[in-house]
Amino acid sequence: MATGRTHRPATRSRGIPEATVARLPLYLRALTALSERSVPTVSSEELAAAAGVNSAKLRKDFSYLGSYGTRGVGYDVEYLVYQISRELGLTQDWPVVIVGIGNLGAALANYGGFASRGFRVAALIDADPAMKGKPVAGMPVQHTDDLEKIISENGVHIGVIATPAGAAQQVSERLIAAGVTSILNFAPTVLSVPDGVDVRKVDLSIELQILAFHEQRKAGEEAAAVAGAAGDAVTPPSLRADTAAAAAAAAASRKGPDGDVPAVMPA
Amino acid sequence: MATGRTHRPATRSRGIPEATVARLPLYLRALTALSERSVPTVSSEELAAAAGVNSAKLRKDFSYLGSYGTRGVGYDVEYLVYQISRELGLTQDWPVVIVGIGNLGAALANYGGFASRGFRVAALIDADPAMKGKPVAGMPVQHTDDLEKIISENGVHIGVIATPAGAAQQVSERLIAAGVTSILNFAPTVLSVPDGVDVRKVDLSIELQILAFHEQRKAGEEAAAVAGAAGDAVTPPSLRADTAAAAAAAAASRKGPDGDVPAVMPA
DNA sequence: GGTTGTGAACATATTCACAGCA
DNA sequence: TGCTGTGAATATGTTCACAACC
Numbered sequence: 001m002a003t004g005r006t007h008r009p010a011t012r013s014r015g016i017p018e019a020t021v022a023r024l025p026l027y028l029r030a031l032t033a034l035s036e037r038s039v040p041t042v043s044s045e046e047l048a049a050a051a052g053v054n055s056a057k058l059r060k061d062f063s064y065l066g067s068y069g070t071r072g073v074g075y076d077v078e079y080l081v082y083q084i085s086r087e088l089g090l091t092q093d094w095p096v097v098i099v100g101i102g103n104l105g106a107a108l109a110n111y112g113g114f115a116s117r118g119f120r121v122a123a124l125i126d127a128d129p130a131m132k133g134k135p136v137a138g139m140p141v142q143h144t145d146d147l148e149k150i151i152s153e154n155g156v157h158i159g160v161i162a163t164p165a166g167a168a169q170q171v172s173e174r175l176i177a178a179g180v181t182s183i184l185n186f187a188p189t190v191l192s193v194p195d196g197v198d199v200r201k202v203d204l205s206i207e208l209q210i211l212a213f214h215e216q217r218k219a220g221e222e223a224a225a226v227a228g229a230a231g232d233a234v235t236p237p238s239l240r241a242d243t244a245a246a247a248a249a250a251a252a253s254r255k256g257p258d259g260d261v262p263a264v265m266p267a
Numbered sequence: 268m269a270t271g272r273t274h275r276p277a278t279r280s281r282g283i284p285e286a287t288v289a290r291l292p293l294y295l296r297a298l299t300a301l302s303e304r305s306v307p308t309v310s311s312e313e314l315a316a317a318a319g320v321n322s323a324k325l326r327k328d329f330s331y332l333g334s335y336g337t338r339g340v341g342y343d344v345e346y347l348v349y350q351i352s353r354e355l356g357l358t359q360d361w362p363v364v365i366v367g368i369g370n371l372g373a374a375l376a377n378y379g380g381f382a383s384r385g386f387r388v389a390a391l392i393d394a395d396p397a398m399k400g401k402p403v404a405g406m407p408v409q410h411t412d413d414l415e416k417i418i419s420e421n422g423v424h425i426g427v428i429a430t431p432a433g434a435a436q437q438v439s440e441r442l443i444a445a446g447v448t449s450i451l452n453f454a455p456t457v458l459s460v461p462d463g464v465d466v467r468k469v470d471l472s473i474e475l476q477i478l479a480f481h482e483q484r485k486a487g488e489e490a491a492a493v494a495g496a497a498g499d500a501v502t503p504p505s506l507r508a509d510t511a512a513a514a515a516a517a518a519a520s521r522k523g524p525d526g527d528v529p530a531v532m533p534a
Numbered sequence: 535g536g537t538t539g540t541g542a543a544c545a546t547a548t549t550c551a552c553a554g555c556a
Numbered sequence: 557t558g559c560t561g562t563g564a565a566t567a568t569g570t571t572c573a574c575a576a577c578c
Contacts, residue, residue: 074536111371339555
């Protein structure tokens with residue numbers, strides 16, 4: 001940023017790139033493992049390998065945080081752990097609530113990875129009256145009626161939504177009204193939230209669909225090497241009307257109960 | 268791509284950008300919802316709103332697939348559903364195995380979103396002999412010993428790993444040796460895999476850490492507006508030794524049971 | 535010698551803005 | 557007139573390659 005002389009890096013710390021932020025937890029994990037093995041220092045090359053990135057990227061990422069390494073030596077493991085933790089805001093602990101204690105919500109409540117790094121599950125909340133008081137992961141499930149009270153009494157700013165898709169938007173609105181400003185959404189819906197609220201989305205089926213895309217490519221390449229046309233490649237404009245008609249037919253023939261499932265496919 | 272005249276879009280279909288691929292499932296979900304409501308056509312503006320992106324991005328994305336819209340009108344919902352499904356490889360169905368049937372694995376097995384879109388859970392696999400034969404989501408859990416047999420008999424190319432971190436690398440190696448070429452990894456580890464194998468990673472605690480980063484920023488901004496130095500903002504180089512010492516103190520005072528927590532800090 | 539930190543080059547992704555077509 | 561499809565402009569991210577420093 002600042003060219004050459006000035007030792008103070010201008011006004012840094014403004015705007016660490018998102019891509020970098022997203023990798024800091026990876027570095028932190030790798031560093032924590034080294035720390036447990038009492039490794040005192042590590043080079044960008046070694047750490048990068050442990051985190052599954054390349055070393056140039058890692059050095060660039062760290063350069064946004066400051067000059068925390070020593071040329072000719074590497075990085076002090078403990079020191080970096082602290083710097084990254086602080087940058088990520090993990091030196092304080094964050095109470096979170098999990099809303100929707102179905103299979104997934106229960107799995108999340110039991111997931112050790114939360115507690116181990118600055119996050120504390122403050123409450124489990126579910127709309128089902130039958131769940132009320134039931135212990136999950138050692139805590140009693142509380143009813144949605146008390147959501148607002150729970151949020152404000154615990155000073156919760158981060159909420160995890162693990163409800164069915166249909167409930168997610170409304171839950172998010174209540175969370176936000178009660179003071180939550182960051183949401184981790186496991187429900188397969190797009191949440192619309194006001195400015196200033198962060199939403200991150202974890203979607204199991206989307207990840208699988210992305211894998212399927214690449215998997216298909218692999219299969220397609222093999223096939224293409226063998227036969228000329230696999231019927232899967234580029235659909236020339238001339239086929240458009242045909243496939244459109246076929247798609248319409250397919251659509252007409254569906255109509256499942258919950259209707260999420262497609263049916264026949266055209267030629 | 269091709270300038271002006273030629274109606275055939277040159278050699279397209281080579282290389283849809285990753286960012287676009289990652290959004291196709293979102294569009295597909297929005298389109299499916301419209302399809303269920305029997306909406307015949309949709310504009311880029313409407314569909315973009317439903318998918319939570321802006322319309323220019325959506326149109327650009329679709330332009331990589333081909334010219335599937337009608338100017339002045341919009342997109343035919345059924346036709347687009349089909350085109351995107353085909354592009355993603357969802358017109359065939361993909362058998363998947365889930366390895367590691369703990370809380371999370373069970374939640375995944377029960378998750379309806381898989382089956383509903385071209386994915387079929389072919390088997391549930393766990394290393395614990397006590398789990399063998401136990402029904403989860405209506406299927407008997409099978410033992411890891413039979414992993415290779417299960418993969419090859421079912422023609423599985425996609426595997427989901429929901430084991431503890433320690434087991435994940437070894438499981439991935441066995442999956443790959445048996446023929447799996449795409450892995451969805453829920454274990455908090457970096458997998459190293461040979462070229463040609465795709466890995467996607469879902470990491471709950473990483474997502475929370477990213478949220479915490481932004482959450483901290485918000486808090487920092489408020490504080491900065493009030494007092495001058497919140498102790499959270501830019502740490503000038505002169506403070507470096509001090510903060511390191513503070514970190515040492517903080518670290519010494521922690522000490523979790525499983526020891527995921529670091530210890531001393533250097534000067 | 536060894537390794538960081540970083541400009542400069544390159545690559546990818548997003549957004550703008552408007553020509554082209556129904 | 558209305559909306560798509562897309563070049564061009566911009567923004568963000570990655571990689572290269574090497575000077576600076578221990």
